[in-house]
Amino acid sequence: MGSKHAVDLGLHTCTYKRWQLSGIPCVHAICAIKFKKQKATLYYDDYLMPSSYLESYNPIIYPIAREDDWEPVDYPIAPPPFKVQPGRPKMKRHKEPGEKEKAPPPPAPKEGKLPKTGIKMSCKICGQQGHNKLDCPVTKAKKAAATVSS
Template identity: 80%
Template structure:
């Protein structure tokens, strides 16, 4: 809706323009015209002028009104006659706005905002549609397929889970073993000192 209103307001504003260009460009031209009195125009041809600044060390620029060019390059870059071009146009008593680029003219402005964005009805006025929405078609991506899923950010910092038990047996991860002979922790029956002593004694005896 904002774009629709914006387009309409721009068309209405353009119809109220009284000058050959928009009001913003008109202010720029008037500001440049105030500085044009600091230069002097010297005719070299019907459309070619040399513009010299006032003073002993004044700048010199060549202006071609036919090609819309100036050696300072400001006219070519902005599309608005520079101060040197304005000085030459005043010498020829020409309207400065006529030498602006075409994209600054009201006709071009209206072409840009002429398309109408039509309003749309509210959701309560929409016509019901009775057909299922199918999922997008599957497309096989190039390369080797991934075998593991992409983990969430919170899962990446977690430690790996213990392996799954085999045939119903629980894993012994984190469990301290206890000896059946002496009852102490840290070893089993095979590593018990009592069992080792008994085996050693049986080996030594005849």
């Protein structure tokens, strides 16, 4: 069922190519190593060994000094020159973190005026919903009668 791959333990290669890519022996190499009754850790790449890991972190990296320990500077430090970015400028400004509070509620509607949201259209002539006075069947009938009589 499975495929066959050639393993060379001396060169650390396998035709499956996974061992060469990762540095860790593939399944086929592990079978060959177990057949030879050897340890698989002997065939890992050197960079995977704990000694290599500890050697890479051997030089001590000292933390940055606090602001009190900085040397004072005699010359003024200017910001970098301003460069106009391409594109249309933004109309809204970026708010500060403390400014991002909820906006105040909208003012209460004046007497006699209601907001248009959520209200269905209604005709002023017949009072039915779904059309206005321009599309009213009553006015259309009156116009049709006026054109027929004239």
